Amino acid sequence: xxxxxxxxxxxxxxxxxxxxxxxxxxxxxxxxxxxxxxxxxxxxxxxxxxxxxxxxxxxxxxxxxxxxxxxxxxxxxxxxxxxxxxxxxxxxxxxxxxxxxxxxxxxxxxxxxxxxxxxxxxxxxxxxxxxxxxxxxxxxxxxxxxxx
Numbered sequence: 001x002x003x004x005x006x007x008x009x010x011x012x013x014x015x016x017x018x019x020x021x022x023x024x025x026x027x028x029x030x031x032x033x034x035x036x037x038x039x040x041x042x043x044x045x046x047x048x049x050x051x052x053x054x055x056x057x058x059x060x061x062x063x064x065x066x067x068x069x070x071x072x073x074x075x076x077x078x079x080x081x082x083x084x085x086x087x088x089x090x091x092x093x094x095x096x097x098x099x100x101x102x103x104x105x106x107x108x109x110x111x112x113x114x115x116x117x118x119x120x121x122x123x124x125x126x127x128x129x130x131x132x133x134x135x136x137x138x139x140x141x142x143x144x145x146x147x148x
Contacts, residue, residue, distance in 0.1 A: 028129035030098055033105045036131065037095050049073045053130040063140030087147040088113035103127065111138070116146035 026034075032051045039047035058070040058080060066083030070076045084091055091113040099106040107122040118139050125133040 027100060029103060029105055029124075029126040030100055032126065032129050032131065033098060033107060033124055034095070037093065037107070037109075041092060041094070045077065051131055053127060053132045056131050057133045059133070059135040061136055061138060061140060064138075064143065087143075088116065089148065090114055091116075111143075113146060116143060118142050 036048055036051035039045070039051070052073050055071055056073065056076070058076045060067050060070070060080055064083070065087065066080045068079065070079050092111070094110045094112070095107055096110055096119065097108040099108070103126045105124045105126060107124065108119065109122060110117070110119050112118075120136065120138040122137070123135045124131050
């Protein structure tokens with residue numbers, strides 16, 4: 001019985017703290033997501049690339065000129081970022097809040113540009129502290145109305 005009690009106490013204590021972080025500590029996934037948004041907003045593309053898995057899948061929803069699924073940083077830059085630069089003046093993506101569930105991070109953001117001010121959600125699937133898949137959930141009608 002004593003051995004059973006010790007086993008149960010050990011099992012409960014390890015299970016209760018599995019996956020939790022110390023107060024004030026953030027996960028590798030959240031650190032990477034925050035670093036990527038900071039890099040993007042400061043124009044530091046090298047730092048942004050450093051947060052991506054080599055075969056990252058970037059999904060842009062239908063309805064935008066740069067819609068599609070793009071694989072790898074070079075494809076994202078050529079097909080998504082260049083399209084954003086062509087469509088919007090002074091484009092910014094400012095995180096409001098981050099919500100983490102396992103290896104998925106949801107990012108509530110405020111997107112602004114000349115004639116655009118909207119809040120949207122982004123979703124990042126992380127592997128090994130790097131972006132493995134990214135998907136946006138944006139108001140395409142509002143974005144197209146604000147485009148150049």
